[in-house]
Amino acid sequence: MIEALFACALLLTTTPILLLFMNDLSTYYSSTFINDAKAHQLFVFLQEELNHTQTVQLSSKEVLLTLHNGDLISIKLNGTNIVRQVNGYGQERLVFDVADFQCRQYEHSFSISVTLKGGSPIEKYYTYPPQPKWL
Amino acid sequence: MLRSNHKGMFLLDTLFSFSLLLFLSLSLIPVLHLLTKQQIALETERAMSRELHNELIKTIPYPSSHERSLTINGVEAIIRMEDEGELLKGCMIWEDLRSGGERMLCLYAAPIKMPEDSQ
Numbered sequence: 001m002i003e004a005l006f007a008c009a010l011l012l013t014t015t016p017i018l019l020l021f022m023n024d025l026s027t028y029y030s031s032t033f034i035n036d037a038k039a040h041q042l043f044v045f046l047q048e049e050l051n052h053t054q055t056v057q058l059s060s061k062e063v064l065l066t067l068h069n070g071d072l073i074s075i076k077l078n079g080t081n082i083v084r085q086v087n088g089y090g091q092e093r094l095v096f097d098v099a100d101f102q103c104r105q106y107e108h109s110f111s112i113s114v115t116l117k118g119g120s121p122i123e124k125y126y127t128y129p130p131q132p133k134w135l
Numbered sequence: 136m137l138r139s140n141h142k143g144m145f146l147l148d149t150l151f152s153f154s155l156l157l158f159l160s161l162s163l164i165p166v167l168h169l170l171t172k173q174q175i176a177l178e179t180e181r182a183m184s185r186e187l188h189n190e191l192i193k194t195i196p197y198p199s200s201h202e203r204s205l206t207i208n209g210v211e212a213i214i215r216m217e218d219e220g221e222l223l224k225g226c227m228i229w230e231d232l233r234s235g236g237e238r239m240l241c242l243y244a245a246p247i248k249m250p251e252d253s254q
Contacts, residue, residue, distance in 0.1 A: 003146040003149055004146075004148075004149055006149075007149030007150070007152070007153055008149070010153065011152075011153065011156065014156075014160075015156075018160050021164070036178050036181060036182070037178075037181075040181055040185070043185070107196065108195065108196040108247060109192050109193065109195075109196075111189075122185075123189065124185060124188075124189065125188070125189040125192040125193060126192065127192055127195065
């Protein structure tokens with residue numbers, strides 16, 4: 001009986017400590033990791049979109065892309081989501097839980113800065129798409 | 136006879152369950168630790184490649200050879216830009232958390248032909 005009580009006491013003492021330790025290990029970096037991956041997915045998606053783009057127009061919170069087929073793509077912050085619209089229709093959600101979305105224009109490039117909830121700003125620079133020779 | 140003699144039952148039971156718990160806990164901790172380490176290393180690698188690409192884009196209009204050091208996710212790194220004439224070469228060097236050795240990532244870009252250059 002004493003052994004059982006001893007083991008039980010030991011178990012009750014160690015379990016919360018182990019749980020806390022494992023919880024700490026598994027979540028300490030995971031939120032920044034996931035945030036970073038989400039933003040990266042947007043950057044890759046935008047780069048692929050730029051490969052089909054003829055012209056880029058920027059405002060502080062919106063990217064407007066005119067594709068070679070004439071479609072007008074809008075990527076902007078809507079509430080806490082970054083959404084993509086084609087010719088003003090539909091809303092394809094690209095990233096959620098966004099705290100801030102900023103676009104900056106430079107002479108030869110532009111940048112997109114995404115701040116996810118609880119995270120720090122992640123900035124990505126892009127070059128303007130080259131004009132095709134047939135234009 | 137055996138059924139009536141169960142004095143060691145509790146001790147064996149608790150010892151077995153406790154050893155099982157210890158085994159599971161102790162095998163899980165290193166796995167979780169390794170997983171977290173790999174996640175951080177991957178995140179660092181992504182951040183490094185992003186920063187290198189950003190630097191390369193900023194350098195494209197004004198090609199020059201230069202070098203600077205920076206810290207990303209607590210990891211010290213060196214960005215080295217080399218103007219190789221036809222191409223601009225950008226390299227990022229940092230200490231890899233996974234292997235412990237030096238990690239190098241290089242990207243190339245074609246400098247923009249400015250109007251005065253093309254003449």
